Amino acid sequence: MLFKNYDPLKKKQLSILDWKGNIVTPELDPKLSKEELLKMYKTMALGRVADIKALQYQRQGRMLTYPPNRGQEAAQVGAMAALEKQDWLVPAFRELNAMLYKGVKLEQIYLYWFGNEWGNHFDEDVRVLPVNVIIGSQVNHAAGIAYASKILKKNEVAVATIGDGGTSHGEFYEGLNFAAAFDAPLVVVIQNNQWAISTPRSKATKAETLAQKAVAFGIPGIQVDGNDILAMYVATKEAAEHARSGKGPVLIEAVTYRLGAHTTSDDPTIYRKDEEVKEWELKDPMIRFKKYLIDKGFWSEEEDVKLDEENNHYVGETFKKVEATGLAVLEDIFKYTYKEMTPQLLEQLAEYKKYLEEGGK
Ligand SMILES: Cc1ncc(C[n+]2csc(CCOP(=O)(O)OP(=O)(O)O)c2C)c(N)n1
Ligand SMILES: [Mg+2]
Structure with a gap:
């Protein structure tokens, strides 16, 4: 039903929690438990601190490079929270938050960006592929996993993440077309953060939305407010169920924004305006989610301050361990x-x- 109501050709974006933290479509509120909601929020909060501190470490010459996540936490955590333990995440490189939610340890993620490839060696039961900087490859890899899952009747859904710029690559079309033709359980989450390094979304494609590309594959597509964690959860839940039931892939476009630089080697002030960033700062996914939790009586500002202190301490200790491990x-x-x-x-x-x-x- 969700996919019919949010037909991408009708240009309607799925939104549940608006940027001020108000519920705009109460009938769609997934009404998650306090425990589930706090797990999501705490992952985002840890991700935010780890993101900011990674930049500092890199600037101090202590970390090789790093691709900031700030602003994209809901798009990632909302999608991952909707999956089952056995489902796969096939990430690109800007997925710190998604990886944390799926069980990758911060120490491993940091180790990788520190320059040690062993950081990509995850525990057996963590269903996450290594960081893969090759744009677009995620869709083919995930299509392969999804197809294998179908043949072997494994009940595993594969979720690939890709950027807005990545949707211009051949592999995006090849992988999705293949998975659609074979009804493989693939979900592709486009993190449309408006920029592919210095190339704006408007230059990436003439299509009005990225979600509408689903039409050509013959699969459902949906455009979601990617800074709205509840909308991301609901869309991905429905997409994963669709894929798992043998109906084939779903394409989700998460409309979000990269608040930071592309990587630590980039200076975004050269190609985008300050006003644009300020406008998106108001739509910060963490502000609205925190308000939602406080309104529900599940969280408080005092707990938030305490969590921030704990996270800062934990992240600092984690990075010390990474430095002690050193290079491969x-x-x-x-x-x-x-x-x-x-x-x-x-x-x-x-x-x-x-x-x-x-x-x-
Ligand atoms: C096949 C390939 N071509 C070029 C690059 C260089 N590159 C790294 S990130 C990037 C832009 C990606 O933009 P987008 O897909 O929107 O993802 P974002 O960085 O915004 O998360 C490019 C071109 C690459 N990593 N892989
Ligand atoms: Mg992008």
């Missing part, structure tokens, strides 16, 4: 690119060892 042994790059080393890699490893023996660093 370079040999691992040769050893684990494939299951077994190819003759070329063996040769390169021997060359590297010789270089070390001769005093190279």
Whole structure:
């Protein structure tokens, strides 16, 4: 029903909690338990602190690079909260919050951006693929997982995240078309944060919405206020159920905003106006969610201050552990690119060892 009511060609955006924290479509409020709501909020709060501190560490020369998440917390946590434990997240690189919710430890995420690939080595029961910077690849990988899940009757839904810019890549179309043709349980969540580095959303495609691209695949598509955690939850819940029941993929466009820079190597003041950022700061997903929780009597400003202190402490301690771990042994790059080393890699490893023996660093 949701997908019929929010047909992407009718340009209606799903919204439950408006930017002031008021419920605008009470009939759609998922009425989640206090426990579920607080788990979501606490993940976002930790993600926000970890995001801000990652930038500081990078600026202090202590972290290699980092792609900020600030502003996109609801789009990520709302979607993940709607999944089952066995479902897969196939992330790109700006998914700190989604990864945290799915059970990846902050220490691992930090270790990766610190420059140690072992940070991508998650626990067996964590259904998250490694960070993948190759734009668009997420959709094909997730389509493959979804197809395998269908053949092996595993009841696992695969969720790929991709940016607005990523929807211009071939793999977005290939993966979605494949999954649609084979009714594979795939959900693609576009994080439309309005920018692909310095390229605005308007330059990425002539289509009025990104959700309407679903029409060409013959699947449901829905545009959602991505800063509204309840709307993201409801849309993803329905999408995952649709996919799980054998009806094929769903495309979700989360309309959100990257409040920070693209990465720590980017200066957004060169290509976007301050007023635009200020306007989106008012629509911050955390402000409205906090108000919703306080209105419900589930949370208070005092608890919020305490949580912030705890998070700051935890994040600081976590980063200390990461620094103590340090960088990976370079040999691992040769050893684990494939299951077994190819003759070329063996040769390169021997060359590297010789270089070390001769005093190279
Ligand atoms: C295949 C490929 N081409 C180019 C790049 C370089 N690149 C990194 S991020 C990015 C922009 C991505 O924009 P978007 O898809 O909107 O995601 P966002 O960064 O906004 O989260 C580009 C072009 C890449 N990583 N992979
Ligand atoms: Mg983008």
